[in-house]
């Protein structure tokens with residue numbers, strides 16, 4: 001008897017099966033020289049990179065190019081999300097069958113004690129045979145030993161099924177959660193907690209009850225065989241308990257659902273507050289923060305207490321019914337014994353067996369809360385995985401040169417009626433540098449996110465080298481793009497790892513090159529541990545400007561052809577701005593296309609084109625030398641108008 005071992009110990013894989021073998025075949029000396037960088041325009045290398053897109057391990061023993069076949073199975077890496085759950089469950093099916101088979105045997109062996117009692121009372125006590133007693137005892141102990149072993153085994157198997165399921169679904173759920181988070185969905189990381197909840201449920205006692213429940217008819221049958229009247233009492237009690245279980249479901253499911261939703265919101269609040277702990281501390285917002293989180297948490301607890309109260313009440317009634325049933329069977333059994341219809345042993349055995357028959361229904365009522373929570377958690381995981389995702393396998397294209405076409409971009413955020421971008425069109429040649437300027441809330445950051453493929457336009461298209469971003473292989477596109485968002489968050493890890501976009505195969509040369517391009521080498525040298533300086537969750541020891549510079553180097557990493565920088569100079573001093581201007585000049589010399597969202601006029605000298613975005617529409621677009629004079633004239637007019645306005649004090653001349 002072997003436990004399922006396909007994913008034991010658990011492995012969270014981001015590599016499709018066979019990829020490593022294929023990669024080794026393709027590059028036999030890759031292992032000997034980990035520092036060797038792949039050639040920049042290497043389609044085979046990029047195919048290999050694409051192979052590492054998050055994909056679940058196939059079911060153990062599954063067909064179709066499994067581990068070690070070395071055949072291309074890249075379709076598997078892009079399997080539709082719905083298949084992920086189906087394959088996950090299929091992978092666990094062998095274990096589930098084992099647990100089912102064990103449960104059948106265990107439930108038969110559970111009859112050992114009642115049968116032993118029955119034999120003692122009706123055979124040993126009447127015959128006074130010590131040999132029979134010894135023989136019966138040996139058989140009973142043997143059966144109980146087997147029962148305990150099988151019970152332990154099914155628990156071992158369930159533990160592994162739970163871990164296997166989490167290993168298989170973890171990466172797809174994480175990837176779907178990140179994708180949904182980047183379009184602004186709030187449930188995001190909750191999905192990982194949900195998956196853990198499903199795992200705990202599979203590991204928990206209610207799962208065993210669910211495996212035992214189908215065997216209940218066997219026990220009812222055994223009681224019927226002892227005496228039909230006792231069978232009717234036991235079955236009647238079973239029907240009553242089943243009714244209580246249904247009532248329990250009706251009376252608690254909604255409240256548990258409400259409790260779960262509030263708990264989720266409380267968790268989202270808690271994570272947001274943990275991220276903003278310094279702001280909360282500095283501005284004395286602790287009480288408000290706790291109140292905000294506490295309200296959600298209290299609402300969750302209130303709903304939970306309501307549901308729990310009902311659950312406890314019904315569980316007590318069910319326990320009462322079971323105990324009374326036992327008394328009923330014993331009492332009626334005694335009456336039948338007095339009548340000579342059954343023996344004393346049969347009476348006791350019937351009571352024990354009936355109790356065993358009713359136990360799973362009672363256990364289901366007791367463990368209802370866990371079941372409901374696991375069910376909703378599973379639903380959330382499912383709906384996240386069912387969300388449409390651009391998972392179609394994409395052909396790897398030649399490395400882009402950096403030509404960008406935005407064509408009639410319209411953006412209405414999902415779930416809103418607000419038009420954030422409206423008919424935005426422009427074209428950039430490879431090596432162009434564009435400054436996107438305009439009033440706050442004009443849609444600049446939205447445009448920046450659209451240009452790097454974070455959000456898809458409601459209508460219109462963004463094309464990189466003539467190809468719509470949606471048709472690019474996601475990983476290849478990411479490697480061709482550098483992006484510095486407005487709100488910078490670095491990952492906990494070294495400066496080096498952050499610049500290298502957390503890639504383990506990044507070479508020191510590539511990292512140094514990105515740092516040099518971004519002009520941050522000198523700043524990094526100022527730290528005692530240089531590139532090995534550890535960045536904490538809150539970004540320390542880096543200052544705001546330093547974080548921005550490291551993020552700039554990250555954007556330059558890996559020879560991107562398009563770099564989109566959203567207010568890269570927001571936290572920079574004059575020196576920093578100079579370094580940024582130098583970085584932009586270097587990018588231009590290398591033919592990298594740069595889009596720069598900015599509010600500061602200083603960097604406008606470093607770009608070749610300017611786009612003014614106002615209320616989501618292009619107010620002006622063209623060569624810098626055409627747009628800049630118009631912009632300055634307009635600024636002067638506005639300043640004069642403001643100065644002439646009544647009640648506005650004249651500004652002192654700088």
Ligand SMILES: Nc1ncnc2c1ncn2[C@@H]1O[C@H](COP(=O)(O)OP(=O)(O)OP(=O)(O)O)[C@@H](O)[C@H]1O
Pocket residue numbers: 184413414416418420439440441442443444445446447486
């Ligand atoms: N997901 C969304 N849901 C609703 N409104 C949104 C969404 N995303 C952006 N907006 C709205 O679109 C407008 C443009 O936002 P955006 O961040 O692009 O402006 P911006 O020009 O970058 O502003 P700033 O210069 O202040 O950063 C804002 O009014 C914002 O509220």
